[in-house]
Amino acid sequence: MQTVLAEAAARAPGAVKGTPLQQVGDLYASGMDVGRLTLLKAEPIKSEWARIEAIDSKQVLAESIAHFSLVLSDGTMFGSGILPEPRDNTQYTIAFLGATLPMAARENYLSPDMAKVREAYRTMVVKYHLIAGVPLAEAQARADKILAIESRVAGKQLTPEQAAQFLAAPQADDLRRAESTGLELRPRHVLPGNGTAGRSRRLRPRRRQRA
Numbered sequence: 001m002q003t004v005l006a007e008a009a010a011r012a013p014g015a016v017k018g019t020p021l022q023q024v025g026d027l028y029a030s031g032m033d034v035g036r037l038t039l040l041k042a043e044p045i046k047s048e049w050a051r052i053e054a055i056d057s058k059q060v061l062a063e064s065i066a067h068f069s070l071v072l073s074d075g076t077m078f079g080s081g082i083l084p085e086p087r088d089n090t091q092y093t094i095a096f097l098g099a100t101l102p103m104a105a106r107e108n109y110l111s112p113d114m115a116k117v118r119e120a121y122r123t124m125v126v127k128y129h130l131i132a133g134v135p136l137a138e139a140q141a142r143a144d145k146i147l148a149i150e151s152r153v154a155g156k157q158l159t160p161e162q163a164a165q166f167l168a169a170p171q172a173d174d175l176r177r178a179e180s181t182g183l184e185l186r187p188r189h190v191l192p193g194n195g196t197a198g199r200s201r202r203l204r205p206r207r208r209q210r211a
Contacts, residue, residue, distance in 0.1 A: 005024070006028070008021055008024045008028060009025040009028045009029040009032070010025070011025060012024075012025025012026050012029065041131075041132050041133035042132035042133055042134065048068075048071070051064055051067070052064065065078060076099060077098070077099055077153065078096055079096070079097045079098075079099055080094065080095065080096050080097070081094075081095055082094055082095070083095040098153070098157060101150050101153060101154060102121070102150065103117065103118075103121055103150070106154040106155075106157045106159075108121075108154075109150060109151040109154035110151065110154055121147065122143045122144070125139075125142070125143040125146055125147070126140055126143045129142055129143065
């Protein structure tokens with residue numbers, strides 16, 4: 001695999017732009033340019049850090065979550081998609097899901113028995129920031145803040161028992177249970193253009209076509 005990637009990197013400068021050879025080769029070359037990465041440190045992502053620091057309201061938070069979900073091509077705190085309805089797999093429904101936390105299991109954040117795991121994770125986060133050129137004191141403060149935020153999110157996650165009760169409950173209880181987390185979760189779809197911008201409607205489950 002390394003040989004294939006190295007060859008792609010060598011041939012990428014002469015490849016047609018947008019081709020797999022050019023894209024894979026350039027990506028591999030950028031990741032292997034240790035000298036340039038060391039020189040740049042965190043400079044390429046400082047604008048994103050500034051975006052995070054500027055979050056001062058629920059509206060800006062929601063916009064930032066959407067932005068990072070697009071930039072990272074993954075859920076940031078939350079993700080959404082069209083999935084089969086858990087209680088009736090003949091229908092589709094819109095689903096809002098919590099993104100997986102870095103330490104995965106909520107117990108890693110909340111259980112007293114996992115204190116050493118949390119400390120090891122904090123140390124790793126500090127090291128990441130140091131590599132990025134962040135001063136030690138600021139790196140430690142950021143690590144503490146990150147761990148506190150993730151622990152709060154973990155505390156809002158359902159336990160396995162609560163998840164089972166959630167799936168067993170009537171659909172009408174979904175919104176009430178979601179809002180009990182302290183978040184205003186109201187699935188809506190903004191209608192595009194034709195004077196309808198800003199209006200929205202609830203997405204209703206759509207019946208699936210049987211094969």
